[in-house]
Amino acid sequence: MADGRIAIVTGASSGIGRAVAGHLARAGARVVAAGRNADQLGRLADELAAAPGEIVTAPGDMTEPGYAEGLLATAERTWGPATVFVLSAGKGLPGTVLGSDPARWRELVEANYLAVLHQLRAGGAEFTRQAAADGGGQARDIVVIGSTVGRQVSAANPVYGSTKFALHSLVEALRQEVCALNVRVTLIEPGFVRSGFQEAAGYDMAWFDRIAEECGPLLTPDDVAETVGFVIDRPRHVHLDDIRLRPTRQRA
Template sequence: MTDRRIAVVTGASSGIGRAVVRDLVQRGTRVVAAGRRAERLTELTEQVRTAPGHAVAVAGDITQAGHTEELLATAEREWGPADVFVAAAGQGLPGTVLGSDPERWERLVEVNYLALLRQLRVVAAEFRKQAEPDDGARARDVVVIGSTVGRQVSAANPVYGSTKFAVHSLVEALRQEVCHHNIRVTLIEPGFVRSGFQEAAGYDAAWFEAIAEENGPLLVPEDVADVIGYVIGRPTHVHLDDIRLRPTRQRP
């Protein structure tokens, strides 16, 4: 069941994160929608105002110290302790090892890896603290958006892909650390998704359209959101911990 649950979703300004908020609220979940663009978050909360669940917006930078704690505190202040955390914030970077912009490497690692590591530490510690009084009687879910390029090396996109390889390792390690508390840590690995991600990262539009022509129809953010809703709705003793979803025609 996803109704009556309380969730925090990062990266909610656009793309997969935004779709996850919309999907969860339609399922009756109460959601803290976090992202960098306040106007986009306000627009989102207005769009779901009549849905069975509810959403409140918190604008901020996930790389800033204390931001994850602020999101959890907002959830508790509004409804009670969060029991779902979806980490959908992230950045892309086009180019190869030789061809990518080295001025963007540090920010990419900060957003995609270090910020996530801090998020996972804060959230897992909070969920474990919650689980101790009830002996893990119910599931608490941490869901992380990875990528198929975090499993299969891509010479065309290796800098971004390497951050996802690191993320995948963190997710599995954390799963092993907290699973005895019925905290389910799940990795979602999408293939090609048509969203604002590519444009924001500066990927070549013609290249992406060629990808879409060869591999499409591509996934859309709602496809990923639907899978996440299904995952966190499983009974407490069932954990779908690692899911890859691709367009049917995508080979690599």
């Protein structure tokens, strides 16, 4: 259950990460909310001041060396060792192989692959260390927000999609590596979510409005947050390791 658990949520400044941090705090968890926008994190903390759980904010850049280790240290210093790590931070990039901006490729790979790989390593190492000490006596959860575009090739959005394909491979490999210690590594693959992600990444919003008309109602960040909460609330012996979450009318 989320009540009483200590959680780290990256990408908590906005969108899905913000919704996850709020959902967990309202369910009684103690949450380290991490993101790049300190002002938005502060507003989130104000909104959750009366929640059953607690929240501390940790502004920072996920691509900085030691980012994940610092979040784990913040949790332990404030409340104790974290047992939930939700990786929600990431970037988008519109365009095809020929049409996308090559000047943004490196930044995308650093944010969506290398930074997440470092977070997976840090979280996995910490949780296995804890589990070795207590014999895996409790479930520990690493939850990664992926995308349906990391499962089905899209000629319209392949550069971003390729980072999600790579990420999904890492998540399954880490699951296999740590599952014997009751460390659960879960991938959640949302389809179209109305969250502000598309605007921030520079996608064509007229295109996105057409998608919303064709496939809507679209998912909301709260839909994804509720799914995260459901996953970590399973009994220790139950692991929902890969969930695709789409608007009902979304075909691909």
